[in-house]
Amino acid sequence: MNESTSPAPARRSDATRRAILEAARERFAADGYERATIRAIAHQAKIDPSMVMRYYGNKEGLFAAAVAIDLKLPDAASLPRGEEGRTLVTHFLDQWERNEVLTALLRVGATNDAGAERMRGIFSDQLLPLARRVCPDPEQAPARAALVSAQLLGLALTRYVLRFPPAVHLHPEEITAWLAPTVQHYLTAPHPGP
Amino acid sequence: MNESTSPAPARRSDATRRAILEAARERFAADGYERATIRAIAHQAKIDPSMVMRYYGNKEGLFAAAVAIDLKLPDAASLPRGEEGRTLVTHFLDQWERNEVLTALLRVGATNDAGAERMRGIFSDQLLPLARRVCPDPEQAPARAALVSAQLLGLALTRYVLRFPPAVHLHPEEITAWLAPTVQHYLTAPHPGP
DNA sequence: AGCATAGGCCAACAAGTGTTGACCTCGGGG
DNA sequence: CCCCGAGGTCAACACTTGTTGGCCTATGCT
Numbered sequence: 078m079n080e081s082t083s084p085a086p087a088r089r090s091d092a093t094r095r096a097i098l099e100a101a102r103e104r105f106a107a108d109g110y111e112r113a114t115i116r117a118i119a120h121q122a123k124i125d126p127s128m129v130m131r132y133y134g135n136k137e138g139l140f141a142a143a144v145a146i147d148l149k150l151p152d153a154a155s156l157p158r159g160e161e162g163r164t165l166v167t168h169f170l171d172q173w174e175r176n177e178v179l180t181a182l183l184r185v186g187a188t189n190d191a192g193a194e195r196m197r198g199i200f201s202d203q204l205l206p207l208a209r210r211v212c213p214d215p216e217q218a219p220a221r222a223a224l225v226s227a228q229l230l231g232l233a234l235t236r237y238v239l240r241f242p243p244a245v246h247l248h249p250e251e252i253t254a255w256l257a258p259t260v261q262h263y264l265t266a267p268h269p270g271p
Numbered sequence: 272m273n274e275s276t277s278p279a280p281a282r283r284s285d286a287t288r289r290a291i292l293e294a295a296r297e298r299f300a301a302d303g304y305e306r307a308t309i310r311a312i313a314h315q316a317k318i319d320p321s322m323v324m325r326y327y328g329n330k331e332g333l334f335a336a337a338v339a340i341d342l343k344l345p346d347a348a349s350l351p352r353g354e355e356g357r358t359l360v361t362h363f364l365d366q367w368e369r370n371e372v373l374t375a376l377l378r379v380g381a382t383n384d385a386g387a388e389r390m391r392g393i394f395s396d397q398l399l400p401l402a403r404r405v406c407p408d409p410e411q412a413p414a415r416a417a418l419v420s421a422q423l424l425g426l427a428l429t430r431y432v433l434r435f436p437p438a439v440h441l442h443p444e445e446i447t448a449w450l451a452p453t454v455q456h457y458l459t460a461p462h463p464g465p
Numbered sequence: 466a467g468c469a470t471a472g473g474c475c476a477a478c479a480a481g482t483g484t485t486g487a488c489c490t491c492g493g494g495g
Numbered sequence: 496c497c498c499c500g501a502g503g504t505c506a507a508c509a510c511t512t513g514t515t516g517g518c519c520t521a522t523g524c525t
Contacts, residue, residue, distance in 0.1 A: 283522080283523095305512095308511080309512080309514085310512080310513090321514080321515080321516090324513085324514060324515080329513075329514075330513065330514095
């Protein structure tokens with residue numbers, strides 16, 4: 078619908094490609110890397126397993142294509158001062174509820190090194206720069222970003238992967254009310270000292 | 272060395288059984304459930320794969336035996352009032368650094384439902400009761416315990432599973448200095464309200 | 466000493482995996 | 496109209512997995 082801006086030649090098989098990617102995300106998110114077999118993905122996409130190979134080369138390539146996504150973190154400069162924690166938490170929750178790519182990434186990252194590497198990349202490409210701009214001493218940025226990611230990924234883990242019942246039943250507003258001050262603290266509070 | 276108190280008949284194969292369990296924990300912790308093959312475990316334990324089946328029935332049984340462990344959380348009554356957060360964090364860090372069972376459990380829990388169920392059991396059997404005794408309104412205990420587990424497991428995830436470099440390089444004392452107030456807050460602070 | 470038995474190894478099975486290549490089948494441009 | 500290539504299916508490959516049963520070995524009891 079927008080041929081001029083996108084360099085893609087708009088092949089006739091685009092619908093199938095999308096179906097494969099969608100099924101792949103769902104299976105990876107539900108089963109992890111090993112148990113999400115190409116046959117199961119192909120079955121769910123209602124096509125033949127060999128099509129997956131034709132379009133994505135091999136399973137690694139399929140996974141890479143399925144989790145190629147941008148977090149679109151808000152720019153650090155545009156954040157209201159003092160509200161960085163709240164903004165981050167709501168943004169994360171929103172992304173996580175909307176699409177299952179992040180759940181797939183987290184589940185795969187726990188057992189597959191390519192997945193873990195992808196998570197490390199997201200961390201250092203997107204969260205770290207933000208921390209560098211927000212937190213007082215840039216030298217402390219990596220540690221502070223690590224603390225923030227531990228808090229946020231910990232919530233995702235217990236809520237979307239391990240499915241602890243109380244974590245699942247928490248309302249998004251309640252999560253924000255609890256986590257936002259913590260994240261804000263990790264980003265901007267003075268170092269507590271050992 | 273203590274035959275009277277232990278009901279185990281002290282079989283001659285106990286050394287082998289221990290070797291299998293040790294290798295199993297190491298492989299599960301490093302590779303997760305699927306990629307930790309019985310053959311790999313047997314090879315590391317320097318015995319035949321069929322011995323694993325003989326002693327533990329099947330792979331599920333081996334996993335169950337390998338992760339049958341008690342967190343040994345300190346009793347809520349014995350905690351110094353106001354220091355529950357610090358005690359919990361140091362205790363968790365200590366357990367996690369000491370043996371790899373917890374890493375195995377976390378890694379497997381991300382993809383295997385038996386593993387996730389085991390984690391949910393530990394949560395509700397060990398952390399929840401503690402929260403019920405420590406936090407002001409017992410009705411809020413599940414939510415508060417969930418927040419605490421999100422913070423603690425998030426740290427374990429980024430440090431021992433995903434291995435974010437800044438999380439790996441954090442010193443235990445620094446982790447405690449940052450996390451103890453957070454955990455204490457989640458346990459005892461008044462509800463922030465949505 | 467003799468032997469039952471627990472400890473251990475070897476080879477094989479059936480099932481499921483990623484991956485490949487040969488083969489159909491249309492749809493649109495010459 | 497024909498045909499050619501992209502889209503799609505089928506069957507098979509080589510390999511790995513969990514699991515099994517038969518066989519050997521040596522330990523400890525009588």
